Amino acid sequence: MFITFEGIEGTGKSTQCKLLKEYLESRGMEVLLTCEPGGSRIGAELRKMLLSTDNRDLTSLTELFLYLADRAQHISEIVRPALEEGKAVICDRFADSTVVYQGYGRGLDTKMLHHLNEVAVDGTWPELTLLLDLDVETGLKRAMTRNIQKGMTQKEGRFEAEHVSFHNRIREGYLTWAAVNQKRFKVADASGTPEQVFEQIKHFIEQRFFEENK
Numbered sequence: 317m318f319i320t321f322e323g324i325e326g327t328g329k330s331t332q333c334k335l336l337k338e339y340l341e342s343r344g345m346e347v348l349l350t351c352e353p354g355g356s357r358i359g360a361e362l363r364k365m366l367l368s369t370d371n372r373d374l375t376s377l378t379e380l381f382l383y384l385a386d387r388a389q390h391i392s393e394i395v396r397p398a399l400e401e402g403k404a405v406i407c408d409r410f411a412d413s414t415v416v417y418q419g420y421g422r423g424l425d426t427k428m429l430h431h432l433n434e435v436a437v438d439g440t441w442p443e444l445t446l447l448l449d450l451d452v453e454t455g456l457k458r459a460m461t462r463n464i465q466k467g468m469t470q471k472e473g474r475f476e477a478e479h480v481s482f483h484n485r486i487r488e489g490y491l492t493w494a495a496v497n498q499k500r501f502k503v504a505d506a507s508g509t510p511e512q513v514f515e516q517i518k519h520f521i522e523q524r525f526f527e528e529n530k
């Protein structure tokens with residue numbers, strides 16, 4: 317079972333990932349919770365480069381290839397082995413982030429991005445992608461509060477520092493991409509409390525993995 321979470325900044329992806337991990341474990345599954353960028357040792361190095369506010373001079377293409385490098389390493393070293401061991405894998409962001417951020421956000425061609433993702437994931441696609449949808453203003457406010465709490469405003473804020481219009485393109489891009497990939501995507505309203513959001517997630521998980529198999 318391979319499940320990914322997507323959404324703009326501040327939608328509560330990390331919280332929902334943890335709640336889902338606990339839920340699947342309560343159903344007797346072994347679960348690996350991981351993330352992109354930064355889910356492998358090499359990926360952690362790439363993550364620092366990608367998100368540092370010192371690196372505002374990264375070109376869109378350089379940024380793209382670093383995300384793809386992170387993904388290729390992560391899939392072969394972490395995700396695929398865990399799936400082969402029979403674990404459920406939950407990943408906080410995955411290939412769709414590239415189509416949406418580098419495509420709808422930075423303006424690179426989405427077809428080309430999808431093709432490069434296919435090369436990077438080498439056949440390992442999630443069975444379900446949960447998009448947490450939230451208005452940009454609320455998301456950015458939540459993300460800023462979280463960053464201040466973590467004391468990371470200076471070093472890991474390259475995307476949060478983008479203009480609101482960028483984040484609006486990301487939100488719209490996600491909704492468009494989810495509609496194109498309806499079979500894999502489910503969209504949850506992320507404006508409620510973590511418990512309210514998780515009720516929706518649980519419903520999608522039950523529907524996709526447990527009810528269909530009855």
Ligand code: TMP
Binds near residue numbers: 325352411417
């Ligand atoms: P996060 O780990 O806090 O979600 O931050 C990762 C940032 O990287 C987020 O702003 C989205 C961005 N990103 C891309 O632009 N492309 C990608 O392929 C991925 C995985 C993330």
